[in-house]
Amino acid sequence: MNHQPFRDWLLSEEKLSADQTLALQEHLQSCEFCRQTEISWLEVESTFHKIPQAQPPPGFTNRWQAHLSEYLEHKRKRRSWIIIGLNAAIVIVLLGLLTSQIWSLIQAPGPFIVSWFTRLFTMVTIYYTLEDLLLPFSWSIPFLAYVGLFFLVGIISFISVLWLATYRKLSFARRIL
Secondary structure (H helix, E strand, O other), X not given: OOOHHHHHHHHOOOOOOHHHHHHHHHHHHHOXXXXXXXXXXXXXXXXXXXXXXXXXXXXXXXXXXXXXXHHHHHHHHHHHHHHXXXXXXXXXXXXXXXXXXXXXXXXXXXXXXXXXXXXXHHHHHHHHHXXXXXXXXXXXXXXXXXXXXXXXXXXXXXXXXXHHHHHHHHHHHHHHO
């Protein structure tokens, strides 16, 4: 005989429907095993209800809250020192890099100056190339509109890259969980 649904009903704390209650009562009249299970379960429940609930010692809540606030304060201080240490390490590394760059600039300023003039001439060349490309349209659109359009395209590109990076990071984090 299959006792499983009846045992589940006996041990469950959910309210049974009228049909389930009737089927359980009929089964308990004919099945000694399930009747013993019901009697044992009722004894266990009554024993649980007779046992007094343990009470914490006086002042436990106050001590626990004081310990918690002390722990959180210690954790906050530790994080602060870690952040200060990381910032100090970053500053030291950046100062080291800056010092090495300045030292190499002082020792041989020629390549540095040539590099900056090359960049400047490249930017001027790009500007004049764009001006030559857009010259046929210059009668209809003012120059500042071109500059604004150039910056608008740059901003849209930056926001697109930022959005893609954020999307990738968030979707990757959700896959881990």
